[in-house]
Each structure stands twice: as structure tokens, then as C-alpha cells.
Amino acid sequence: MFKLNLKIAWRNLWKNKVYAAINIGGLALGLTAFVLMLLYINHEESFDSWSPDLKNVYQIREKHDFFTPDNKEHWQDAVDSRMAALVKENIPQAIAVTRVDQEWDWNSGYSVKVEHADPVMIQKVKDADSSFFSVFDHQFIQGNTETALKSPKSIVLKESIALKLFGTTKVLGKTLKLVIWRNDPGQQLTVTGVVKEPQTPQTVGFNAIVRTGEKDKDPDNITAKHYCQVYAKMYGDLDSVSLNKTLQQVYVKAKKASFAKQKINYNDYYKDGKKPGLRALQLSEVHANPAIQLSWKDKLKPIVGISIFLLLVSVINFVNLATAQSVNRAKEVGVKKVLGSNKHQLLTQFLLESALQSVVALFLCVVLVEVVLPAFNQHFNVTLSFWHNPRLLLMIFELVMLFFIVTLLAGFYPSWVLSNYNPVSVLKGNYANGLKGTAIRNVLVVFQFVISVTFIIAIGVMYQQTKYVSNKDLGFDKGNLINIRTNYEEKFAERLRKIPGVKYIATTTQVMGNAFNIPEEITYKDNNIALNTVTVSMDALQALGVKIMQGRIFAKEYKQDTVNAVVINESAAKLIDKNPVGKLYDVKSNKEKYTFQIVGVIKDYHNEGFDKAVLPTIYKVTHLGGMSTTNNVLVRFDSENSAQIIRKIEAEWKVAYPNYPMSYVTMNDSLNKVLEENNRFMNMIVLFSTISVSLSLLGLFALSTFVAKRRTKEVAVRKVLGAANYEIIHLLNRSFLILVIIANVISWPIAYILIKKWLDAFAYRIDMPVLPFIVATVVSITIAILTVSIQAKRAATMDPVTALKYE
Template sequence: MFKNHLKIAWRSLKKQPFFTFLNIFGLAIGIAGGLLISLYIYDELSYDKMFADADRIHRVHADIKFGGDARKFAVTPAPMAESVQNDFSEVELAMRFRTQGSLLLRKTGTEANIKELGTTFVDSTFFKMFGLELVSGDIKTALKSPNTLILTKTAAAKHFETNEAVGQTLILDNDDAYTVTGIIDDFPENSFLREHTVFMAMSGYEDSRLVNWGSNNYQTYIKLIPSANIEDIQEPLRGFLSKYVIPGVQQFMPGITEKQFKAAGNYLTYSTMPLTDIHLKSDRVAEISANNDVQSIYILSFIAIFLLVLACVNFMNLSTAHSLKRAKEVGIRKTLGSNKGELIRQFLIESGIVSFASMLLAIILTIVLLPLFNDLADKNISMPYANSFFWLILVGAAILLGLFSGSYPAFFMSNFAPVKVLKGGGSSSIGGGKVRNALVIFQFAISVFLIISTLVVYQQLDYIQNKDLGFSKDQVLIVNDAFSLGNQADSFKEEVKKLSYVKNATLSSFFPTPSSRSDSTFAPEEGLTDQENALSMQRWGVDYDYVATMGFEIIAGRDFDRNFKNDSTSIIVNESAVSVIGISALEAIGKRYTPDLSDENPTFYTIIGVVKDFHFSPFRAEIKSLSLHLSDRAYALAVKLESGNFSNALTGIEDIWNTVAPGQPFDYYFMEDSFNDTYQSEKRLGSIFFIFTGLSILIACLGLFGLAAFNAEKRTKEIGIRKVLGASISQISYRLSIDFLKLVGIAILVSLPLGWFAMNKWLEDFSYHIEIGIWVFVLAAVLAIVISILTVSYQSIKAAIVNPVKSLRAE
């Protein structure tokens, strides 16, 4: 019987190549989309799970509000690790990272530096914490003594033969000598340490030994003993405020109590997060590596499910419409003794074949599209060919999809009454129209919803890119590693400024695009020890040309000026800082603040100017308080170029670099690129929306196209009669199309409020965002209507121009 079912299924599919193609292709697109997204999500969920005992590792972090700003830190004070280990019996192990960003490395006896982007100090418990092993070197002594480091294989290979690396010396930033004591494997792409290649011994880092609870700079990880519950340490961890932090603060704010601290609206809460949750759920200041947002995982899951459901709906629609043709078959089979069960099995086998064929096509599509998708999602995902579980899931999915999408048509068709369908009552006696209509509405509602989403996401991206940022990011070139020039940095800058196509140049470590950040708490001259007046601000060291080069607008006071002798103790603040203080910009001029709260003789800085707010963190966040002061320590040189000849400018600057710093790598980037990178995840979301919207519309159109074809066929006789009675081709095409357009119209009405609601929710995440205009909805509706008219009209017109004699005779 089964063989017979297969044979018949195969023949009936072969007999209707167009219909079969629509079905398989539609389903394959849906599956391929779902598969790609699933691979992506699988990869996202796999982060940091490769470490031994990953489920027992947690990160300690801090939520702090003090002096205006509320911040969530991924970092804690230096003594945190030791304190948790001593205070809690549940904690088996604690270790810290103190990330250093990029460093220049060279082998002793060579001139040329090689830059490593991810470097960090680590405690010697690093290996034990993450279950790491050394490729070479002695794990017992590696990272124990000061000025030792370990490298990843890749980093080591840049300087040495891997097996000779241990025992060699590297010079870091042309300054300190470090001995290589071990080599580890590179960290996998889906680990939080993926970008880190150089790990220096914490014991050589002075600051790490100070018991300072006032600054947060250390990523602290703890490993629990197997029987411990992380919840048990949360409460005592919160108690650290009164146990350690308040006594520490009292040193510079004598007499402050926890009660006062809290009464002023401040808080400081330590808590933990499981290591394996960090990648998707953590968005804090000073993360070790960039994380993803779990929301994007939810959105993608929805899209994947949408796509699959759309494809199944398509299948149901086409199959039930197609059943008009198979009604006779059902009737004959029933009179020959087939019962409902057997017919259902027959149709389910058919849908099973379609679903397996679609799965095969989908796998091919996925293999072909994976590189493109990787590009888009900035990933390195591969098909897990060797994973038998993966194939099992695919086969299971194919069976499920076949059952799911085949069930409605199967039950629908097996219910035909043989007397009716054999008597040639034909199409009119076969129902299911209402369900089909509902399915079409469903498909188009989803498509319109996705169109709206795409439009809004793109509009928001456009807004971000064209918004007045308060600084000019265009034509600004940033040359890294200026600090390595030492006291030649200034002359480098002056030489560069002399170039004809250079407008201005400035030395600093701090830029509005992602770069160094430094947070300090300032107190005013009057009321110095009164915590209510404390003001938490970014503290950026800049030079005289900074404001002009960045294109900031001074709204009160003046810029730094070489003619004013005491500008070394002047600061410029932004509008936000002034509004947090609660005075006007003009009133702020002349006020004196100090960041040296714990100092006996603090240096006071006078506010000499107020700049208009500029965006120095992503649009998601509000603009926070910021101050600029003069400093001669600078990491990079920012060069504002005349528009036009970039390559000339680049060679000019590189030539100067090579004369002042022979052997140092010339490392630069454009500020605009860096700015765009900040919005990578939004951009990615935009492109993903765009692509999957396209796919869902394509699937919906395939379905509509097929339905229109069957509708036209079903009404062949009606069309013939109408034509004989004098209807024109356009009248008939209109009549055939209008039914579908009504459905699309209903779909639009359903999806508009949904789209409005969902996208407003998404926009709420951005402190600065667009308002959704009416035109978005109008455009989405018009698009849906135009696309469906194009899809349906081909079939309608084709049916309308048929010679009526033919269609009437056929009856």
C-alpha cells in the first residue's frame, strides 16, 4: 500500500510541474530562511559554553548611581575578587581581568612593532578558572611573576616560531620588557576572549594590589563550588556597600553614612551574571567584548517562525485550491472502497514528498547563501555537516512540516462526498474558500507588517546617519599610536598641519566615536564634601585644537587658548553637565570644580566654556555630562582634511609618520567608518529585515499566483459565459482580480496597527529616534497592493483572453 501511495503521489506531482514547483520552491525558501536563522541563533546561544565548568562561572558587576549619572558597569573595584573569595565559602575561585586595549609589541633586538588589539592583565588563576591548558610552557609558573605574559598561538607566530616562544622577551609599547612564559590556543570565535591575544601577569600591575573601592576597572569572574547556589551570595554581596565601600568613601567624604548616601538618591549594588548569559543579556560599561542583544534573537526567531508558517500556509492554500482537480480522484477511490484514513495517508505522503524535496532544495539554498549571510551577519557560521543531531533535526523538521502543511488539505479533501464530486457538481460543491481566504489574509498581513518594519528600521538608520551629531565626523582621519612618538608627537602634529590639504589636527585619546573613556566624579569648590553636589562626568584630555578640529559649537564662554597662561586648569563642559548642575550655560562660566576628591589640596578647574551637546555614545543612550581639559598625553592624532583628495592626504601624512617614527606601523582609520561601525547591529537588523521581508513577500506572491491560476481555471465556464454575453477583457480581469485585492485590503487593515505598535516599541530603545509617519503605512499598503495586482493580473488577463467557445465546449 505504501509503495502504491508513493507511486501515485509521485505521478500526481509530476503531472502538475508548475504547481509542484510553486509548492516546493515556496516551502524551500521558507525552510532555507528558517535554517539560516536557526544556525545563527544556535551560534549566538553557544557563546562561552566551551569553557570547562562554564555553568559554575559568574561575573560580578556593579550598578552605581553617584553624582547624577546611573551607570551599569561590567567592572568592579580591584579588591572585589579577593573579598568574595575570602568572604564566601561558596566561591571556589576568583580572578580578574584588567583590559588594556591595544599594545605595541616587539621582540628584543628588533625595531618594528606589531600591534595587538586585545591585551589584558590577568590573575594567575586564569587557567584554573577557564580550564585552559598551555600549548607550551609550564602552567604552574606561567603568569605568576611580574613582567611575564602568555600569548595565543596566532600572536606568538607573529614574532617567533611557536615552539621557541617560551622564554623569549617582548618589549611592550617601547617600554617594559616581558618574558613569554606560555602559549595557549586561540580562543574560539564564540568566546568572550576571542579578540584577546596577549595576557600579562596581574602581579606586575601596581593598581591591582591597592584596596581602592572607589574606582571600577576590573572584570571579576568567580567560580562556585559545585554544590553552591549563586542566589545565596547575592544578599551578602549587596552588603559589600556598608562593609567595604562606605568606609572607603569616608576617607575623602568624612562622616558620610550609608543612610545619607542612599537618601541622596544614590545607590551601589553588586550582583552577578552567569558567564553563559553575558553574550546575549549584558550591555554594560566596559564589557570585555561586544555583546549581542537578546532582543535581536527574539526578533529573528519570530521572523524564522513567520517564514516557515508562511511557507506552510502557502502549501495549504495551493493544495486545497488544487484539490478541485483531485476531487474526482477522491470520489473514485471512496467508491472503490478507500476509507478516509487511507486517503489522508495518501495526501500526507504527497505532502511529505514535497516537504522532503523542499528540505533538499533548502539545504542547497542554505549552502549557497551561507557565505552571503555570514557577510551580512558578520559571522563565521558553517553547516554542521558532521553533526548527526543536525541531520536528525532536519529530517524531523521535514516530517513535521509535511504533516503540518499537509494536514489541512488532507482532511479537507478526504471529506469530499463521492456522490457530489462524481456527479460533476464540481468546483461549486467544494468548500474551503473561507479558510483559503483567511490564509491569504494571514500571509499578506505578515508581509505588510514586515514592510512597515523594514521602512521604520531604515528610516531610523537614515536618521542616525544624518542627524546633527554636534561634531563633524566627515573627512576626519585618525592616526593611532601617536603616544609611541613620545615627545615627538607635537612636532608630528605641527608637520601634519602644514600639509596643504589638512585643515586642522588635534592630539587626544578621546573621540566622539568609540575610543577611550574616562569617568570621574567632580565636586564644586563650594560644598566640596557634600555628596549631593557631586557631578559624574566624562573627563577627556585634549589639546588647543580639539574643539575646532571636531567642529564643536561653543554656546557660552570660550575655547582653550594658548594666550591664557592658566588654561591648564580650565575645563570646558557640555550642555548636559550644565543642566545636571541646574544652572544656565552662562552662569556656569567661572565655576570651579575638582576631580581630586580624596586629595588634601585638590586642583580646582575653572569652567571657561560650554559646548553644545554632541553624541559621543550610541543613539540608544542619552548624552551624558562631559568635560574637556588640556592634557599632553594623547593616544591618537585626529586630522581634519579638506574634502577631495584623500589618497594624497594619506600618503602625505604617512610620509611624515615614517620620518618621525621609522619602523612603527602606520595605523589609521576614518572617523566616519568608526561611527558607522557603532551602528553595525542596527544596520544588520535593517538588512536582515530587508532580505526576509523580500522572502516573505516572494512566498506570499507565489501563493497568490498559484491561487489566481486555480481561481481562473475554476471559473473558466463563468468567464466563457460572461464573454459570450458581451463582457470585455478588462471587465473580466477586474472581476477576477478584485476578490484577491479585497483580501489584501483586509490584510493591510489588520497589520497596520500591529506594525505601528511593534515598531514604536522598538524605537523606544533609542533615546533619539524618529516618529513614525503616516506615509510609512501608506507606502506599505500601496506596495502590498501593487505587488498583488502584478501577481494576480497575469493570471486574470490570461484567463480573460481565452476564446469562450473553447472553455464552454470543454464543459
């Protein structure tokens, strides 16, 4: 029976090749998008699952406002290094606690020099204390956990890096020179271990773990802090609620003691909603809950939605075509029923048919996934693989589940409709009465078009927003400007200034790609105003090419500029005073009072993505009231021929810092990096909506074929009664046209809400445009009419005699 059913299913598919192809192809596309998403989710879910030991490892998080993009308090994974000792001393279950470098986005790595070889930049070289491998149970190929970081000046390499540097993994006892920044004389380190790359990705990923000795101790000066990550391995299962309660108590106590020594009033410090906080987060939770950025789960939400919708569109095609096709199967059902088949058997048979199509679609989908995976990996900057997936078994299980779900979703309704046919009416040749499900089919078509129209509207709005952002005045001149990732040093800067074509050499702590925000509270006319401070060199604002709105910017001619002059941006001016030039304000720090004078106002310039508003900022050259530096050296050229000038700069660099390669980024690249994520999102929406719209149209095409076929007799009768061809086409079009119009009406508010949410995430955005809505409606209606008309025309031009004779 099973074999026969399979045979019939196959013959049926073969008979309706085109529709089967549309069904299967569409389903394969929908499945492919879904499987890619599954792969991605599996990849993200697999973080930090490479050792069973890791379930007892916790990341320590502290609540503070140091180094946040918005200058507000956040739970951060960069914590005061003293927290390690605090946890170790106060939590009895803590077996091992380690301090390790935080990973910074813009860190291009450290220079590693093996004897006689050129220095190479290696990323993710992290400094840690001796307990690192006691917390993270990595598998050693050479050396072991106990001896690896026992003495300072040791380094443990990942297998791949050992091979890259030495060509072998037998490297115990060999030495290499690590240069952390360009003036660093470097330190000689001994290789004490080589570890294997774990099976799954890691939050604390590294190419090499170094113990320089820096991380062994906390700063002596109580006001100084070293920020790093702290991880603790606990003994046995812990109740995280009570653990966090203890941590919080211990932290508050320690803060109070520390403040007492620094003569800071605890209550003064924690006011205006600022609160102290310390807690532990299980390592398995860390990747899903990053400190400041959006977690991957949130980032993925729209994509999950889109791929589910895509799958639904293809499933709907399947359902619609199957129910429409049921006319052709009605007789079979009727006959089988009088031959003694029960409903259950028929249901099984039709489900088997959809299962057959799902299986074919699933195989196609696996092939498609293999084909598009390289492009997908490149696009999303991941290394996913299907066959070499460590969770292959899980993936296969998920695919099998998906197969069942899709088969049931797509097959159940048509099977149910078919197996419910009444044999009498069908065998009498009275199909029309036996036909059910027109209403449901209409609902499904509407649903499909709602998805497609929403996609089209979204593309339109996204395109306009992207155009707006890329044409937006950045507030600075991004052309002919590069940023060398290094500390500013006057002597080196002087040498670079002598290179012809170099206009300015400057530094700032705030530029696109690397902005370092320091919050500060000023007192102006007895008002306290929270602002952001940026330390610049004398000609940094000129180098950036900012626009002056009022007063002046810094210049050597003004002696005052190195004393107490500041420039503010427009956002700050809005908070301080409309005409701030010449006005004075105070900053209180450690019971001292500094007075600054505002000498100019510049236009806000962008230094983060367009989702963030430019912070109200004070720019100063003077060291009065503290200063900060970060790795930015801006070079402004006065000609387009920058390649040659950059070569000359690199030559100068080699002379000055032979042990450290130079790395730089152009401002155009920095901007593109900021825009990258949105462009990527938009590309994906465009791709998915194209697929969704074409699937919907294919579905509509096939459906209209069946409807035209079903109404053959009606058309023939109307023609005999004298209807013209165009009237017939109009007749067939009308029913679909109504559906598409309803879909448009429904999708307008949906699209409006979704797009508004998307636009609201931008600090700089367009107003909700009307055009995409109108375009989407016109486009969807036009294409739908064209699609249906192809079939309608065929029906209309047919000779009525054939149709009537047949009946």
C-alpha cells in the same frame, strides 16, 4: 502501498510542475532564512560550553557607575580588582579566583616582537594573575596548567598565534618582547605554554595570556582602583541565591570598612537610588547577559520574528495551493473511498505528499545555506559553518524536527480537507459542493499580505530614518579628521604640527568611536546638577570643528583657560542657565571646593550612536578638580590630500616609537561604524521583505490560476450572457482585491506599533511618516491586481464553448 503512494505523489508533482516549483522553492527560501537563524542561535548558545568544568565557573559582577555610557549605575563585569581577594577569602567553596584584563572594543592590540622580526599587533593579549588556568581548564599542547603562569613575565599562547609568531608550537622557553603602549620600553616574556583553541567560542577569549605581575596585586593606595574581570571556580554545585546573598553582605561590609579609611560617609555615597552590589553569574549565563550592551537574545528578537514570518508565508502558500488544487484530487479521494480506503490511509497519503515536498525543500535549503553562508558570515561578522559545526548532530536533529513541523503545518489541513470529501458528491461530478476551505484560504491570503504590507511600510520608514540620520548635522566636521589611537604627548604633538597640511593636533576624551564619560556633580545657585566632564587640549574643540553658540571656546591667548575656565554644550546650558557665559559654579570633591567659570557654549556634537542623546557636558582644559586622558589624538588636515600627510605622520611615528605600530581611524569610518548596525538591520529587512513579498505574489498568482480554472464554467456562462472581457477580469479581481484591502487595513496599526517601537529607540528620529503607509497600500494593491489580471485575462478571453462542452 507506501511505494505506490510515493509514486502517485511524484506523478502529481510532475503534472503540476509550476505549482510544485513555487511550493518547494518558496518553502526552501523560508527554510533557509530559518536555518541560518538556527545556526546563529546555536553559535551563540554554544558559548563557553567547551569544557564540563565550566559549569562551576562564575563571573563576578559589581554594581557601579564608573565608565558607563549614561553615567548611571549598572551591573558591570569590570570590577575592582580587590573583589578577587574578597571572594577568595569569604567564600569557602572558591577553589580558584583569577583577575584578567577586560576586553575593550577599541583596543587594537599589543605589539609583540620576536627577535629579528618586525613587531606585529596581536589582539586579545590579556594580562592575568597566576590562577587563570586553574579557573579556565584549557587544554595544553605544550606546558601544563600548574607551571604555565607560575612565575611572572610568562606568556601562554594559543596554538594559532604560536604558529604565526614562531612557525611551530614547540616554543617552550622561547622569549618575546611585549610592548603595551607606544612609549612602553617593553618587557621580555618567556613562553611557558601553548593551548588549543577550544571547540566552542569563549567569553574570555584570548590569543595570549600574559602574567606581567600587574594583576597579582591590588593597588596600595586605598583610593585607587584597578578595574578588571574576576572569575571564580567553585567547588561542587552551589545555590546561586545564597552565594549572592553572602557576596552582597561581604561586599557591603568591605565597602563600609574601605569608606571608613577614606573618611567617606557610606550613607552619603549611596543616596539617590545608588546601591552597592556584588554578585556572581554562572559562566554559562554570561554570554546571554552582557553587562551593558543588549544581549544577543534581545538583538535577535526581531530577526527571529521575521524569519518565522517568512517561513509562515511560504507554508501558507503551500496550504493555499494544496487546498486549491484539491479540486483535481477530489475524484481520486472519492474513488479510493469506494475501493475500501479509510480516512486514515488517505490522510497518510496526502501527508506523505507534503512530506515529499518538504524533503526536497529541505535539501534545497541545505544547498542554499551552504551558498549564502559566506555572505552571511561576512555580513554578521561571525564564522558559522553547517558541516563543520561542533553541534552538527543537534543541528540535524533540529532540521528533522523542522521537517516534521513544516510537513504537519503545510500538509495537515489540506490532507484533512481532502480526506473528508464525501464520495457521493464528488463521484457525481458535483465538485463545488465538495469544496471546502475557501474561508480559511481567504484568511491565509490576508495574513500573508498583512506580513508583506507591514514589511513594505517598515522599509519605507527605515529608509527615511536612515536618510535623516545620515544627513543629520553631527555638530562637528567629520571630513579631514583622523584619530590616532594613542596617548597625547605634547612633544610628539609639536613634531606633528610642523608637518605641512596639519592644522590641529589635539586630544579629547570624547569623540565618536571612543568617548569616555566621567560623571560630576556641580553646584550652581544652590542646585545640584549631574553632568559629564570631558578633558580636552587647548585646540581640541577647534580641531573637531564644533559650532560656537555663545561666548568663546578655548584659546592660548586666555590665561584663564588653564586655570578655571570651562566650555559647556547646549544640553548642559539647558540644565544650568539660558545665558551661562560668565557665570560661576562650584564642584565639591574630597571636602574641597573648586570654582569654575563658564566662558562659552557649543552646539551638542554627536559622539555615540543616534540611539543615545548627547549628554550634558562640561569641557575643560584645566586640571583643576581632576582630569582624565584616553587614547585619542585628533589630527585635522587643511587639505583633502590626506594620504600623503598620513604617510609623513607615520614616518614621524616610526622615529619616535619604533617598537609599536601606529593605528588610526578616520572620523568617516567611526561614523560608519556607529551606523553599521542599523544599516545591517535595514539591509536584512529589505532582503527579507523582498523575499516575503515575492513569495506572497507567487502564491497569489498560483491561487488565482486555480480560482480562474475553477470558475471556468461561471465565466463561460457569463460570456454567453454577454459579459465583456474587462467585466470578467474585474469579477475575478474583485475577490482578491477585497482581501488585499483588508490586509492593508489590518497591517496599518500593526506596522504603526512596531515602527513606533523601533523609532523610539532613537534619541534622534523622524516623526512617524504617512507616506510609507500610502505607498505600501498602493504598491500592494497594484501588484496584486496585475498578478491576478494575468490569469483573469486568460480566463476571460477563453472560448466559452470549450468550457461548456466540457461540463
